[in-house]
Amino acid sequence: MVVHRPDFLSALKAALVLALIAWQPAGWTQSQATAEVAISVDKNPIAANDTFILTLTVNQLVNDSAWRPQDVLDDLQVLGSSSSRSTQIINGETSEQTTFNTIIRAPDTAGDYTIGPVELLGATSNSIVLEVLAAADSEQLLDQRKAFMRVELNRSQAYVQEQVQLTAKLYLAANLHSGNIIPPKLEDADIRQVGRDSETTEIINGRKFQVFSRDFVVIPQRSGEQVIRGPLFQGQINVNSNRTLFPSFSSTESITTAAENLTLNVLPIPADWPEQSEWLPAEIVTLSVSVGSEGGDQEQGSAEQYSQGEPISLTYRLTAVGPLPDQFPRLDELVSALKIVGASVYPEAPESAVNQRNGRMVSQQTVRVAVIPHQAGELMIPALPVVWFNTQLRERDTATAPAQRFSIVASAGNQATLPEETQATGAAGQDASSTAITDTSAEQRDTLNEQQDSTLPFISQLKFWQILTVVFAALWLMTLLWALWRRQQVVAQPEQMPQDNEAPQQELRAIKHACMRDDASAVELLLKRWSRRHLGVATSQLTSIADYYGHAPLRSQLEHLQRCRFAAGDYNWHEGKALWRALQSALKSAEQNAKANQQSSDLPPLYPNSN
Structure with a gap:
């Protein structure tokens, strides 16, 4: 038996062409079908400032660029949009559909608003009359709403850079599957979440709601009447479905809702606020100072006594409830401005930290200061005040680190010069009265010899750090002389930048x-x-x-x-x-x-x- 392969291939091609001709009319008819557009909403009526989903369906596959809700819905606030496409072939007939889901925030004024008709691909959709109720009248919608949000401020009037607490509550009449709360928004403000979310239950009009609470702090940076855009929730809830064969399993439903906008009146800095003080609004401000020695051995009970040239370590801590660390005044600059007589002050760079406690922002700034006394006697470090605004009492207040007093004793080098002073005093007494000198000269010589004899063992008792101080002083003097010589060389160069720069x-x-x-x-x-x-x-x-x-x-x-x-x-x-x-x-x-x-x-x- 001989098979002619070319004849077989020709027959196969003919069969495919006939099948294509038989199938083409249905597909061609679908592609040439007239476009149909329809719109619907998931909530009507709706509370003012709440959100709803506008669904637009087209009986064709279209690109995302074909639907521009911002251009069509210019009177409404569009928060986001998503799309989905599907194709079905049943009994040789093909049906296609594109769905656009757009999240829209309702107007803040009660009334009736018309949405549509929408023109797309040459087709015109239906129109919808959206009924918007005032926030005070939205309680009648509780029986119909599966989710809603409420928001409140701890005060409606605050000063600039003052911390205001905002509490948002999400009410759900079904079990939450997943979701996210988008924080409130305010231009020129710092908004942060504080604390952890809490979950409770409430019964409203006989319906049980799950309540999720979240706290935010709002710190406005400019004055004037400002509108805080309420937080927004987008998520999915579990709903029972009759389509499944397993009743224990439930399907999900997309849902969105938003809280109403809030008005905040932000006051400027008071006109009588001192110009030399930084503006610091807070609930509580404390300023403390602690003392600790960095060198030398301190005996028990003599913590306030230091030797001349021995560093004294001070630590200042500024703690406030409410403001952020960058609102604090610089403690190193405030300490450097203190008038301390007989000592040099060397503050380090301040360290800042912020924590959350009981839903409040607690900030702290720490600076360490080294004070080196230059002369014996009493060293007085003045009190350090920080002016702040008490947001609880609405008045100016002052946090003060107390003054510090230290007893400075002369170093060993200064004590070794005492015999010479005694000898000079004796010589002055000889000029005053020769008789007194004759009677007491023998005693003075004995005393002077004893003091001079005691000088040598005293020098031998010098501490190692005192000798090291002398060495460093000599090196510092050499460095100073080299710097002066170098400065004379550099001044001669015309391209050297001025010292003021x-x-x-x-x-x-x-x-x-x-x-x-x-x-x-x-x-x-x-x-x-x-x-x-x-x-x-x-x-x-x-x-x-x-x-x-x-x-x-x-x-x-x-x-x-x-x-x-x-x-x-x-x-x-x-x-x-x-x-x-x-x-x-x-x-x-x-x-x-x-x-x-x-x-x-x-x-x-x-x-x-x-x-």
């Missing part, structure tokens, strides 16, 4: 290092200090630096830094290098403008010491 240059280098590390908090703190000291800009807004230089790129970078610092979510700042380049460009432009103005006028130069 050393301080701002050092702070600019610190800003550069913080920018390279993308440390947003450090950059903000250093920029504010630098602008206050060298530009005379005392405001708390970073954009004032850009206003000072009139530099648009710098303004853009500073605004981005502030948004990242005060964003409600966890946003990381990675634009340190770009900010540093913008700051360099602003400084260079300012320098060029200063040189141009100097050449075109008879005004004195910007840096007179640079010539």
